Amino acid sequence: MERETLLTMLLMIFGGCALQVLASWPGALPAATDADALERAAWISVCLPALPMLLIAAWLAGWALTQPDPVRDRLDPLVVIALWVPFGLLFLRALLRAAWALVREPPECGVSTIGLMTPRVLFSPFLARQLDEPVLRAALAHERAHGRHRDPLRIWVAQLITDLQWPWPQARRRFDAWLEALEWARDDEARRNGTEGSDLAAAVLASVRFLRAPAQPEPALLVGTHVAHAGLLGDGQTLKRRVARLLAPPPRAARVERHRFCGVPARVVAWIPLLLGILLLGVLYGAPIMRPLLGLTA
Numbered sequence: 001m002e003r004e005t006l007l008t009m010l011l012m013i014f015g016g017c018a019l020q021v022l023a024s025w026p027g028a029l030p031a032a033t034d035a036d037a038l039e040r041a042a043w044i045s046v047c048l049p050a051l052p053m054l055l056i057a058a059w060l061a062g063w064a065l066t067q068p069d070p071v072r073d074r075l076d077p078l079v080v081i082a083l084w085v086p087f088g089l090l091f092l093r094a095l096l097r098a099a100w101a102l103v104r105e106p107p108e109c110g111v112s113t114i115g116l117m118t119p120r121v122l123f124s125p126f127l128a129r130q131l132d133e134p135v136l137r138a139a140l141a142h143e144r145a146h147g148r149h150r151d152p153l154r155i156w157v158a159q160l161i162t163d164l165q166w167p168w169p170q171a172r173r174r175f176d177a178w179l180e181a182l183e184w185a186r187d188d189e190a191r192r193n194g195t196e197g198s199d200l201a202a203a204v205l206a207s208v209r210f211l212r213a214p215a216q217p218e219p220a221l222l223v224g225t226h227v228a229h230a231g232l233l234g235d236g237q238t239l240k241r242r243v244a245r246l247l248a249p250p251p252r253a254a255r256v257e258r259h260r261f262c263g264v265p266a267r268v269v270a271w272i273p274l275l276l277g278i279l280l281l282g283v284l285y286g287a288p289i290m291r292p293l294l295g296l297t298a
């Protein structure tokens with residue numbers, strides 16, 4: 001068997017196990033009034049269950065470096081049937097939905113930000129014609145805030161992590177809570193940049209009126225897939241709360257200094273030495289631990 005094939009199978013088994021165990025975590029959010037703090041906490045609660053999978057990947061990669069290619073060993077058939085097949089199907093489902101989120105036509109909501117690496121704002125001329133100048137500017141300010149934070153990419157990643165924890169409802173609740181906090185944070189950023197809350201509320205309501213349901217029903221496997229774009233509307237279920245928030249005086253946000261290293265957030269960079277350390281441990285101690293653990297047979 002090719003070494004990379006075995007590595008991928010093991011990552012699905014061990015990573016899938018870790019994700020399923022952590023998926024049941026309720027992930028309670030702090031009762032913060034600062035939308036940026038709430039969004040950061042919600043984002044961490046979405047991503048946290050996937051972090052052990054990164055550590056496992058580093059350990060397995062370290063171990064794989066000490067193995068010949070192709071590997072002489074093969075997985076015990078029982079391990080393949082009992083573990084790899086179910087986790088393989090789970091990963092396949094998540095990857096299909098991730099691909100669908102990229103290629104499906106977004107719901108017609110008038111204004112949205114699309115593009116994973118270079119986000120751009122799409123504004124329907126039919127909606128733009130219906131809006132007054134300040135309301136149109138408010139919608140653009142909200143969408144540009146999505147673009148600055150690469151929210152389409154973050155939504156796509158968050159959905160992939162959530163789908164890997166299927167069928168746990170807690171994972172979906174963490175994703176939905178983050179989407180709501182994300183809209184609040186972008187609203188607040190637009191307001192800090194001079195947008196009136198009432199104009200933004202008017203833009204959100206205009207987007208709701210403009211919303212069209214998709215023409216074709218989705219296959220059952222893909223139902224609920226969140227298209228990889230960030231709209232003005234967000235989640236319609238939370239609309240009332242959001243409009244009330246926009247009509248209230250703007251909350252004073254605590255300015256947080258975000259440290260970056262070559263454009264990458266410092267908290268992401270801090271993981272690199274940890275991952276390298278675990279990769280080294282995999283090189284040094286992987287073989288004697290993995291062989292009995294996997295029931296590898298020659």
Ligand SMILES: [Zn+2]
Binds near residue numbers: 142146183230231234
């Ligand atoms: Zn939005």
